[in-house]
Amino acid sequence: MLPLIRNLKFMLISLVPYDENGQKTQENLDEVTSLVHTFGGSVSVVITQNATRANSSTYVGKGKAHELANIIVEREIDVAVINDNLKSSQLYTLKRIFEKLKPEILVWDRTDLILQIFEKNASTAEAKLQIKLAHTRHKGPELYGVGITMSQQGGGIGTRGAGETNSEIMRRHWRSEIKNIEKQLEKLTMSRHQQMENRNQTSIPTISIIGYTNSGKTTLFNLMTKKHNLTKDALFATLDSSVGEFYLPKVGRTVFITDTIGFIQNLPAETINAFKSTLMETLNADLLLHVIDISGHLMLDKIAVVEKVLSSLEIDTKKQLYVFNKIDNPNNVIKNELAKRFAPFNPQFISAISGEGYPKLVDAIQKELF
Numbered sequence: 001m002l003p004l005i006r007n008l009k010f011m012l013i014s015l016v017p018y019d020e021n022g023q024k025t026q027e028n029l030d031e032v033t034s035l036v037h038t039f040g041g042s043v044s045v046v047i048t049q050n051a052t053r054a055n056s057s058t059y060v061g062k063g064k065a066h067e068l069a070n071i072i073v074e075r076e077i078d079v080a081v082i083n084d085n086l087k088s089s090q091l092y093t094l095k096r097i098f099e100k101l102k103p104e105i106l107v108w109d110r111t112d113l114i115l116q117i118f119e120k121n122a123s124t125a126e127a128k129l130q131i132k133l134a135h136t137r138h139k140g141p142e143l144y145g146v147g148i149t150m151s152q153q154g155g156g157i158g159t160r161g162a163g164e165t166n167s168e169i170m171r172r173h174w175r176s177e178i179k180n181i182e183k184q185l186e187k188l189t190m191s192r193h194q195q196m197e198n199r200n201q202t203s204i205p206t207i208s209i210i211g212y213t214n215s216g217k218t219t220l221f222n223l224m225t226k227k228h229n230l231t232k233d234a235l236f237a238t239l240d241s242s243v244g245e246f247y248l249p250k251v252g253r254t255v256f257i258t259d260t261i262g263f264i265q266n267l268p269a270e271t272i273n274a275f276k277s278t279l280m281e282t283l284n285a286d287l288l289l290h291v292i293d294i295s296g297h298l299m300l301d302k303i304a305v306v307e308k309v310l311s312s313l314e315i316d317t318k319k320q321l322y323v324f325n326k327i328d329n330p331n332n333v334i335k336n337e338l339a340k341r342f343a344p345f346n347p348q349f350i351s352a353i354s355g356e357g358y359p360k361l362v363d364a365i366q367k368e369l370f
Contacts, residue, residue, distance in 0.1 A: 007041060007042050008039075008040070008041040008042070008078040009041070009044040009075070009076060009077050010036045010041045010042065010043050010045075010077065010081055011043075011044065011045040011046075011068070011071065011072060011075070011079070011081070012029065012032055012033065012036070012043055012046045012047065012083060013060060013080060013082045014029060014032070014046070014049075015050075015051045015054055015059070015060065015083075015084065016049065016050050017050075017051070017052065018052065023297065024298060027297045028083065029048075029083070031264075031265075032110065033046075034214075035113050035114065036113070038117050040120070041078075044075050044077060045071060047071070049064060054084070054086075054090070056090075057093055058094055059082060060094075062097075065094055065098075066097060068080070068098070069100065070101065072102050072105055073102055078106060079106040079107075080108070081108050081109070081112075082109045083110055084266070085109055085110055085268055091107055091109060094107050110266060111138050111267070111271060112138070114264065115134055115271070118131045119135070125188065126188045129181055129184055129185045134270065134271045136177055136181060137271075189280070204254065205255045205256070205286040205287070205369050206258065206284065206285045206286050206287075207246065207257045207285060207287045207288075208257070208260060208282040208288050209221055209259050209288075210263070210282055210288050210289070210291070210306060210310070211262060211263070211291035211293075212306055213262030213263065213264050214293070215262065215291045215293040215296075216291055216293060217259055217291045218242075218259050219352040220289070220323065220325065220350075221242065221244065221259035223352050223355065225244030225246055225257060227242070242258065242259045243256055243257070243258050244257050244258075245257070248362065248365065248369070249362075250363070255369065260279060261279070263305055263309045265301070269312060272313070279313065282315065283313060283315055286318075286319065286369060287320070288315075289321050289323050290303075290321065290322050290345070291323045291325050291352075292322060292324050292325060293325060294324040294338075295326040296326075320345050322338075322345040322347045322348070323347075323348050323350060324349045325351065326351060326352075327350065327356065328354065328356075335349055348364055
């Protein structure tokens with residue numbers, strides 16, 4: 001349960017490798033801060049710690065964990081977020097340490113935070129089920145901690161039985177819950193499949209807009225389809241797939257175009273898999289428009305993240321156009337460098353807000369499809 005207050009106070013905890021570039025460290029912190037703001041919270045404390053690797057028990061080390069517990073009390077923190085994907089045992093141990101000084105503290109890792117944002121933004125039954133599936137899969141291993149507690153209650157050193165049996169019962173319940181959600185999703189997936197088959201029977205090509213979250217995908221979708229889907233300067237504003245029609249004037253043809261959920265770094269495979277029903281539009285597209293925020297830091301890293309996700313979905317060989325967006329302050333040197341570097345993807349440079357470069361993008365799409 002979340003505390004019944006409007007603006008939760010967050011502590012961010014991040015391990016930083018000794019050899020990591022300072023700009024990358026700051027960008028990672030900026031991104032998780034944006035995630036907190038998107039959720040609706042405020043960052044009160046940022047804790048960074050240099051380390052070659054995470055502590056296997058508490059992630060940050062036992063002494064540091066107790067130090068953080070004191071800060072949580074002093075600064076009246078509501079949620080402690082570790083900017084990484086932790087093992088359930090690490091989260092469980094940290095929570096036990098923090099709870100001794102503040103029983104109501106929430107302890108999330110990066111995936112927990114993202115799923116909380118998903119849950120707040122979901123509007124359709126399909127999206128809600130996908131999030132529930134991802135959350136259940138992510139939370140399931142936390143039974144490890146519960147199992148330890150039950151084993152300790154069930155007997156002394158060397159005993160087995162009651163605690164272990166209870167733990168296994170809970171694991172079976174967890175697996176049963178996953179199957180139940182998957183069955184519900186399957187019904188909705190069949191409906192989406194039918195819609196896609198109906199479109200395929202018309203032999204109308206499909207374009208899918210993809211990219212890192214908050215790169216301007218929905219703004220471009222609205223420009224191309226003349227729709228008015230929600231756009232805002234926030235991560236994961238789009239969770240559900242939207243379909244519209246797009247007219248290509250030079251060939252006199254209409255094509256379908258879809259806008260889908262944005263990708264982000266360090267998103268576990270099970271979370272991506274939970275959204276496969278939404279991503280079906282992308283899996284079956286004839287052309288992918290990979291929208292890239294040219295104004296953002298670590299642009300190349302974000303391109304790599306998207307390509308990694310496409311590879312995991314086994315669609316990295318599909319036709320792609322790289323669409324460098326937000327060129328409101330264009331730098332011709334950078335544009336020329338990117339045009340050469342990504343020549344196989346026929347880079348286009350646009351502003352989805354002002355429309356600059358848009359006619360050239362439309363021409364490029366027509367050449368790729370017809």
